[in-house]
Amino acid sequence: MTKNSFPKDFLWGGALAANQVEGAYLEDGKGLTTVDLMPTGKKRWDIAIGNVESFKPLEGEFYPSHVAIDFYHRYKEDIALFAEMGFKALRVSISWARIFPNGDDQEPNEAGLKFYDDLFDELLKHGIEPVVTIAHFDVPIHLVETYGSWRNRKLVELFETYSKTIFTRYKDKVKYWMTFNEINMLLHLPFVGAGLVFKEGDNKLQIQYQAAHHQLVASALAVKACHEIIPDAKIGCMLAAGMTYPYTCNPDDVYKAMEKDRESFFFIDVQSRGEYPGYAKRFFKDNGLTIEMEPGDEVLLKNGTVDYIGFSYYGSRATSTDPEILKQISSGNVFASVENPYLEKSEWGWPIDAKGFRITANQLYDRYQKPLFVVENGLGAADEVTADGEILDDYRIEYLRKHIAAMGEAIKDGVEIIGYTSWGPIDIVSASTGEMKKRYGYIYVDRDNEGNGTLNRMKKKSFNWYKKVIESNGENL
Ligand code: BGP
Numbered sequence: 001m002t003k004n005s006f007p008k009d010f011l012w013g014g015a016l017a018a019n020q021v022e023g024a025y026l027e028d029g030k031g032l033t034t035v036d037l038m039p040t041g042k043k044r045w046d047i048a049i050g051n052v053e054s055f056k057p058l059e060g061e062f063y064p065s066h067v068a069i070d071f072y073h074r075y076k077e078d079i080a081l082f083a084e085m086g087f088k089a090l091r092v093s094i095s096w097a098r099i100f101p102n103g104d105d106q107e108p109n110e111a112g113l114k115f116y117d118d119l120f121d122e123l124l125k126h127g128i129e130p131v132v133t134i135a136h137f138d139v140p141i142h143l144v145e146t147y148g149s150w151r152n153r154k155l156v157e158l159f160e161t162y163s164k165t166i167f168t169r170y171k172d173k174v175k176y177w178m179t180f181n182e183i184n185m186l187l188h189l190p191f192v193g194a195g196l197v198f199k200e201g202d203n204k205l206q207i208q209y210q211a212a213h214h215q216l217v218a219s220a221l222a223v224k225a226c227h228e229i230i231p232d233a234k235i236g237c238m239l240a241a242g243m244t245y246p247y248t249c250n251p252d253d254v255y256k257a258m259e260k261d262r263e264s265f266f267f268i269d270v271q272s273r274g275e276y277p278g279y280a281k282r283f284f285k286d287n288g289l290t291i292e293m294e295p296g297d298e299v300l301l302k303n304g305t306v307d308y309i310g311f312s313y314y315g316s317r318a319t320s321t322d323p324e325i326l327k328q329i330s331s332g333n334v335f336a337s338v339e340n341p342y343l344e345k346s347e348w349g350w351p352i353d354a355k356g357f358r359i360t361a362n363q364l365y366d367r368y369q370k371p372l373f374v375v376e377n378g379l380g381a382a383d384e385v386t387a388d389g390e391i392l393d394d395y396r397i398e399y400l401r402k403h404i405a406a407m408g409e410a411i412k413d414g415v416e417i418i419g420y421t422s423w424g425p426i427d428i429v430s431a432s433t434g435e436m437k438k439r440y441g442y443i444y445v446d447r448d449n450e451g452n453g454t455l456n457r458m459k460k461k462s463f464n465w466y467k468k469v470i471e472s473n474g475e476n477l
Pocket residue numbers: 017020181182240312376380423429430431432433438
């Protein structure tokens with residue numbers, strides 16, 4: 001075996017989401033979406049968990065998605081830079097509200113369809129494979145107002161129409177698809193993951209798991225339609241992954257860590273194995289939840305299993321049953337996690353754990369025995385531009401080097417991994433905070449948290465580093 005463990009046709013690249021890059025939030029007929037109502041700061045968090053004040057943007061608030069990094073108008077320039085780095089793949093999402101502005105329109109919006117046609121053509125022109133997420137955190141606001149979003153079964157049918165429309169339109173251009181971004185986020189940020197808004201007295205857990213069932217059925221229907229319309233396509237799921245360590249070897253801690261992981265695996269167990277796991281049924285019973293299912297749902301789930309497991313990995317988590325330890329909650333991602341004393345943290349408090357990446361990849365492959373696709377990984381940091389106009393992001397290189405090396409080890413462990421698209425190859429709006437300051441890119445974008453800046457693009461030090469990684473197929477880290 002050579003030193004290089006990456007397969008010859010490994011899909012190196014980067015990953016973006018429509019609402020975090022495009023801007024042009026009402027251009028060419030696009031409808032308003034959930035993310036368009038999310039400002040920055042504490043208010044963003046309140047909305048993300050379902051405390052929504054208004055279904056219209058409020059005067060005096062700054063909404064980062066409205067302009068984002070103006071990818072809608074600048075994608076050609078950006079794709080040329082990705083091509084210069086040698087990207088083999090770019091993960092993007094389609095904004096549902098560009099295709100169906102209200103989500104339930106009779107006819108799709110041609111201008112929206114055309115935008116993605118042009119985007120995919122531009123990628124293909126540079127030999128870059130489009131990898132498309134059908135839903136990445138943005139639900140047309142009309143669906144939230146009219147139906148209560150994913151709590152309503154109606155969304156299943158509307159999502160199926162939307163999916164079939166884009167499969168049919170892009171069948172010759174897109175061969176890699178993904179249904180819901182970080183589907184398990186529905187439990188943590190219900191407005192972000194599923195457009196859920198709660199009223200006083202709502203049984204949140206009941207609503208969340210009912211919405212989850214609807215997304216799982218919608219995902220299965222999309223998988224089925226994709227296989228029918230584009231027989232040579234691959235369609236996957238997408239999990240916000242990162243294993244949970246027990247704080248000690250006390251069996252109570254170990255059991256709790258397993259339960260935490262299962263909270264997330266639940267979704268993928270259904271999407272990949274095609275049925276509700278026994279532990280989920282027990283959880284519903286213990287918590288007095290009744291999930292309404294239609295006759296035929298079980299068969300749909302069984303027939304709509306995914307081809308590959310897409311996942312994001314930023315860091316691991318840890319949990320404990322000791323109330324004292326539980327007080328040491330780290331701010332890492334949206335998953336409450338106790339501080340792991342063995343790990344360093346990012347500026348935003350996210351644990352950094354490359355070994356955990358290898359463990360997580362092994363865990364997922366052991367569990368599902370399907371190819372894995374790493375569709376998000378990276379370090380959010382506040383980069384500084386030097387007086388000479390350079391951005392020396394050695395800390396980012398360091399993070400990525402260790403994680404790519406860990407992925408190489410996982411491949412040597414026998415884990416099948418088909419690609420790696422690092423998160424935000426160009427700086428974009430942060431999903432959790434709405435900040436521009438939290439940057440992941442190899443390419444710097446001149447824009448700040450308040451929306452000031454030229455939007456000009458500049459290469460960071462990591463640009464040439466990643467170029468060499470791709471050139472050498474992961475050999476030259
Ligand atoms: C994931 C999301 C992305 C993304 C990333 C980084 O949860 O799929 O949309 O933004 O995390 O998170 P953040 O932007 O909050 O740093």
